[in-house]
Amino acid sequence: MDIQINYLAVLVATVANFFFGFLWYTPLFGKAWAKELGIEVTGKPPAGSLAKGMIMNVIGNFLMAYVLAHNEVAWSFVPGMGEMPMTSIILTSAFFTWLGFYLPVDLNTVAWERKSWKFFFINTTYHLGMLIIAATILNLM
Numbered sequence: 001m002d003i004q005i006n007y008l009a010v011l012v013a014t015v016a017n018f019f020f021g022f023l024w025y026t027p028l029f030g031k032a033w034a035k036e037l038g039i040e041v042t043g044k045p046p047a048g049s050l051a052k053g054m055i056m057n058v059i060g061n062f063l064m065a066y067v068l069a070h071n072e073v074a075w076s077f078v079p080g081m082g083e084m085p086m087t088s089i090i091l092t093s094a095f096f097t098w099l100g101f102y103l104p105v106d107l108n109t110v111a112w113e114r115k116s117w118k119f120f121f122i123n124t125t126y127h128l129g130m131l132i133i134a135a136t137i138l139n140l141m
Contacts, residue, residue, distance in 0.1 A: 005069050009141035013065035013134040018058055020133055021126070029122045036119035065134045071097060072138060087139055094135035095128075102127040 034041045072093045106124040109115040
Protein backbone atom coordinates (compact mmCIF):
# COMPACT_ATOMS: atom_id res chain seq x y z
CA MET A 1 0.00 0.00 0.00
CA ASP A 2 1.52 3.28 -1.12
CA ILE A 3 0.30 6.20 0.99
CA GLN A 4 0.34 9.54 -0.80
CA ILE A 5 0.13 12.51 1.56
CA ASN A 6 -0.58 15.99 0.23
CA TYR A 7 1.75 17.99 2.45
CA LEU A 8 0.43 21.30 1.17
CA ALA A 9 -3.06 20.27 2.30
CA VAL A 10 -1.64 19.23 5.69
CA LEU A 11 0.02 22.66 6.05
CA VAL A 12 -3.15 24.50 5.00
CA ALA A 13 -5.18 22.45 7.50
CA THR A 14 -2.59 23.28 10.18
CA VAL A 15 -2.89 27.02 9.54
CA ALA A 16 -6.69 26.91 9.22
CA ASN A 17 -7.00 25.12 12.56
CA PHE A 18 -4.62 27.58 14.19
CA PHE A 19 -6.99 30.40 13.23
CA PHE A 20 -10.05 28.32 14.11
CA GLY A 21 -8.60 27.76 17.59
CA PHE A 22 -7.95 31.48 17.96
CA LEU A 23 -11.55 32.29 17.03
CA TRP A 24 -13.00 29.52 19.19
CA TYR A 25 -11.00 30.23 22.34
CA THR A 26 -10.84 34.01 22.06
CA PRO A 27 -13.92 35.89 20.79
CA LEU A 28 -16.40 32.98 20.67
CA PHE A 29 -15.87 31.02 23.90
CA GLY A 30 -12.70 32.48 25.41
CA LYS A 31 -14.30 34.13 28.43
CA ALA A 32 -16.51 31.14 29.25
CA TRP A 33 -13.60 28.71 28.78
CA ALA A 34 -11.26 30.80 30.95
CA LYS A 35 -13.95 31.15 33.63
CA GLU A 36 -14.39 27.37 33.74
CA LEU A 37 -10.63 27.02 34.24
CA GLY A 38 -10.47 29.79 36.80
CA ILE A 39 -8.17 31.89 34.62
CA GLU A 40 -8.27 35.67 34.88
CA VAL A 41 -8.66 37.22 31.41
CA THR A 42 -8.20 40.87 32.32
CA GLY A 43 -4.48 40.93 31.62
CA LYS A 44 -2.29 39.80 28.79
CA PRO A 45 -0.32 36.57 29.32
CA PRO A 46 3.48 36.81 29.45
CA ALA A 47 5.02 36.82 25.96
CA GLY A 48 7.00 33.65 26.65
CA SER A 49 4.01 31.57 27.68
CA LEU A 50 1.95 32.93 24.78
CA ALA A 51 4.67 32.03 22.27
CA LYS A 52 5.11 28.57 23.85
CA GLY A 53 1.37 27.92 23.64
CA MET A 54 1.18 29.05 20.03
CA ILE A 55 4.15 26.90 18.99
CA MET A 56 2.72 23.85 20.76
CA ASN A 57 -0.65 24.51 19.12
CA VAL A 58 0.89 24.63 15.63
CA ILE A 59 2.81 21.40 16.27
CA GLY A 60 -0.35 19.70 17.57
CA ASN A 61 -2.40 20.94 14.61
CA PHE A 62 0.23 19.65 12.18
CA LEU A 63 0.37 16.23 13.83
CA MET A 64 -3.43 15.98 13.87
CA ALA A 65 -3.72 16.88 10.16
CA TYR A 66 -0.84 14.58 9.18
CA VAL A 67 -2.26 11.59 11.07
CA LEU A 68 -5.79 12.34 9.81
CA ALA A 69 -4.46 12.25 6.24
CA HIS A 70 -3.09 8.75 6.93
CA ASN A 71 -6.33 7.77 8.65
CA GLU A 72 -8.34 8.75 5.59
CA VAL A 73 -6.21 6.50 3.39
CA ALA A 74 -6.83 3.62 5.80
CA TRP A 75 -10.59 4.25 5.75
CA SER A 76 -10.62 4.01 1.95
CA PHE A 77 -9.66 0.31 2.28
CA VAL A 78 -12.62 -0.60 4.52
CA PRO A 79 -14.97 -2.94 2.60
CA GLY A 80 -17.79 -0.94 1.03
CA MET A 81 -16.10 2.41 1.64
CA GLY A 82 -14.37 2.34 -1.75
CA GLU A 83 -17.71 2.90 -3.47
CA MET A 84 -18.51 5.94 -1.31
CA PRO A 85 -17.60 9.47 -2.39
CA MET A 86 -14.27 10.62 -0.97
CA THR A 87 -16.09 13.35 0.98
CA SER A 88 -18.07 10.71 2.87
CA ILE A 89 -14.93 8.71 3.63
CA ILE A 90 -13.12 11.79 4.94
CA LEU A 91 -16.00 13.02 7.11
CA THR A 92 -16.51 9.49 8.44
CA SER A 93 -12.83 9.38 9.29
CA ALA A 94 -13.04 12.75 11.08
CA PHE A 95 -16.15 11.75 13.02
CA PHE A 96 -14.81 8.39 14.16
CA THR A 97 -11.44 9.92 15.07
CA TRP A 98 -13.33 12.37 17.29
CA LEU A 99 -15.62 9.66 18.68
CA GLY A 100 -12.85 7.21 19.51
CA PHE A 101 -9.95 9.44 20.49
CA TYR A 102 -11.07 12.95 21.44
CA LEU A 103 -14.49 12.38 23.03
CA PRO A 104 -13.25 9.81 25.59
CA VAL A 105 -10.42 12.11 26.70
CA ASP A 106 -12.86 15.03 26.92
CA LEU A 107 -15.25 12.91 28.99
CA ASN A 108 -12.42 12.07 31.36
CA THR A 109 -11.95 15.76 32.11
CA VAL A 110 -15.43 15.71 33.63
CA ALA A 111 -15.06 12.33 35.32
CA TRP A 112 -11.55 12.65 36.76
CA GLU A 113 -10.47 16.29 36.58
CA ARG A 114 -13.80 17.61 37.86
CA LYS A 115 -14.23 19.98 34.93
CA SER A 116 -17.73 21.21 34.19
CA TRP A 117 -19.99 20.00 31.42
CA LYS A 118 -19.78 23.51 29.99
CA PHE A 119 -15.99 23.12 29.73
CA PHE A 120 -16.50 19.67 28.18
CA PHE A 121 -18.86 20.98 25.48
CA ILE A 122 -16.62 23.94 24.62
CA ASN A 123 -13.63 21.63 24.14
CA THR A 124 -15.28 18.64 22.51
CA THR A 125 -17.16 20.67 19.91
CA TYR A 126 -13.88 22.46 19.15
CA HIS A 127 -12.18 19.09 18.65
CA LEU A 128 -14.93 17.89 16.32
CA GLY A 129 -14.84 21.18 14.42
CA MET A 130 -11.08 21.10 13.92
CA LEU A 131 -11.25 17.53 12.61
CA ILE A 132 -14.02 18.47 10.17
CA ILE A 133 -12.05 21.52 8.99
CA ALA A 134 -8.89 19.45 8.47
CA ALA A 135 -10.81 16.65 6.76
CA THR A 136 -12.53 19.10 4.44
CA ILE A 137 -9.25 20.75 3.46
CA LEU A 138 -7.58 17.39 2.93
CA ASN A 139 -10.49 16.41 0.68
CA LEU A 140 -10.55 19.62 -1.36
CA MET A 141 -6.83 19.84 -2.08
